[in-house]
Amino acid sequence: MIQLKASRCVRSLSKESQCNRCEVICPTDAIVVADNPLPSINFSACIGCGACDAVCPSEALYLDDFNATNFFFSFMEDEDNLISCRKNVPCIAALNIENIISMALLKKEIIFDMGHCDGCAIAYKCKPQIEKSHEEASYMLRAMMSESIIRMENLKYEYEKEIKESNRREFFSKVTLKNAIKTKMQFEKEIQKATDELVEHTLQKSDIALLKQKRITDRRKLFFSAIKRTQKPLLFHVIEADEMTFTSMKLLDGDKCTACQMCYRVCPSGALTSDIKNSKIDFDPFLCIKCHVCHDVCESDAISFSPTYSVKEFFEPEVHNLIKFSVRRCDECSVIFSTNSGERLCYRCKAEDEEAKELWGIKGDM
Template identity: 65%
Template sequence: MLKLNAGLCVRSLSVESECNKCELVCPTTAIAIGESNLPAINFSECVTCGACTAICPSEALTLDEFDATNFFFDFVEDKDNLLSCRKNVPCISALSIEHIISLAVLKKEIVFDMGYCDSCDIAHTCHTQILKNYEEATYLLEAMENEAVIKLENVCYENEAKDSNRRDFLNAANLKTVAKMKKSFEDEVQKASDELTEHTLEKTDIALLRRKTIPNRRKIFFTAIKRVDTPSQFHIVDATEVSFTSQKLMDAEACTACQMCYRVCPTGALVSDTKNSKIDFDPFLCIKCHICHDVCEPNAITLASSYNVKEFFEPKVQSLMSFNVRRCDECDMVFSTNSSDRMCYRCKCEDEEARELWGITDDM
């Protein structure tokens, strides 16, 4: 069964968040952004393919039936290198790019079994997503000068479940896990319901929101990268081809030192110090969730058009902004600014509003 951890969903951090990756990748209509601004789930429509869990930048969605982190460690130990929806994954789209690259570099070769895609009900989105992931992973492996190979083959792996449909197979494959988990009565009721189940933030979620969390897949990725040879040169790749991390540019003129970008950043990729005198960026931690852009009113923070793979091998914190810290002439509060302003942003706005209201011009 699919679960949403509301405290990890980036939409919980701000109403400005435009993330709907889970909704877009879902091959049925099981996920829709609900009235509470969080993804709502129709459990009876969900086919537990796991594509949404893999695409969610913050690992807010999980499947009871498949844990990609546990799977990763089991598969690394396994002599076999075949990934098949009839063998070991609910759908190959349930593996994130970071998982795919990590498996490829550690196992040297992995094979995607595409043999069932043509007859699969959910291929219209999942097959497309698998190919996208394959292309991105292959592109980055090449940029890393890594010889690992990912193969797409029509293996049509067969087991005793071959004549049953996909959902029957998933249930059979996960029987052990399911028995262990003792699914609750409420879960079953939810699955039978043909309505979108809304999610809201609970007290425990709010505690999670305040915590900066690095997804497990990112930790796996960097652990795997540490075990591979550094390329002869660090290649610069097209940033639009990299879905899971980014590099940032800051327009110092446009930045109003409002502090929003680093306060909402879920992983701590954007940070400041206790005086709010700077903004630093650590690409190692960025999950490209886009919320820092969504909340930046003057669009001061933008995505760089290229990405240097050096960040995978020698991650370095970059300084994006440094501010002057001073007391506001009006309210006496300490504030950060990148200009010669004597008033904080709030007092400046209030001053501008008052001037507009009373028709006061600078030369008066």
């Protein structure tokens, strides 16, 4: 069953966030975002396919019984290279794009078993998602000049139904009283959740501190450790940024930016940063998770995606300066603030001035 870590959902960072990727992908309509601050979950409708977990940019969703990072390591140890919903994943759509690329880079070849999709009730949403991930990952591998491939085959893998005697012994040795009680409690918890309707999520007091923490996702850490073990291409291709769902390159319109500081304060991964004086905005594509919240909070619409992305960023990452601000004291309250337009008053004094002018019907400067 799916769970939400509320403090990791980008919607908890700003009411302006438009993220609803989990709602869009869910094949059973178990997740509802609509205009709610955070996604609500109908646990009785969730079938645990994990597709929402895979598309969530910030790893806010997770399954009780499937963890993509643990799967990554066990798959790396496995000599086999087959990924199948009858073997090792709840659905192939539970795999996020970064883990797929990383596994392909390290294994040289991986196979998606698509043989069970026909006739599967959730394939109408999950199969196109798997195909999309396959296409994006294959494009990225080619752009990195890697010889690794991801094949989609109709293998219809079925695991052996016979339990070997050794496995039976192992099974019975685990049936202890302690395990039985744990299983019962887990079962009761699930039953209780399954009978609930849409469960709303709210932020707890303890979540507030977590919101301020910048976090690099586990899938990004794995991606970069896979890149480190990959042969650097002889030349770095520049690719269509539209094809990438997991990171981005930013452009910032200096004429539109008001130096409000919202974008880098809200950025959950630390891809957008400034210095102690707030005199600039830097961008590190190495860390960006393409969650879009910086675009959503920018009132002046100053941030946009670059149409291209250089593969160099994976192998020789660089921090890019997007803009520099001048830092000065407010003529009225003496507070230090950053500005991009030669403004003499800080935002607060300026806002108070404008409010007073509106109230008293005064035109022009006061």
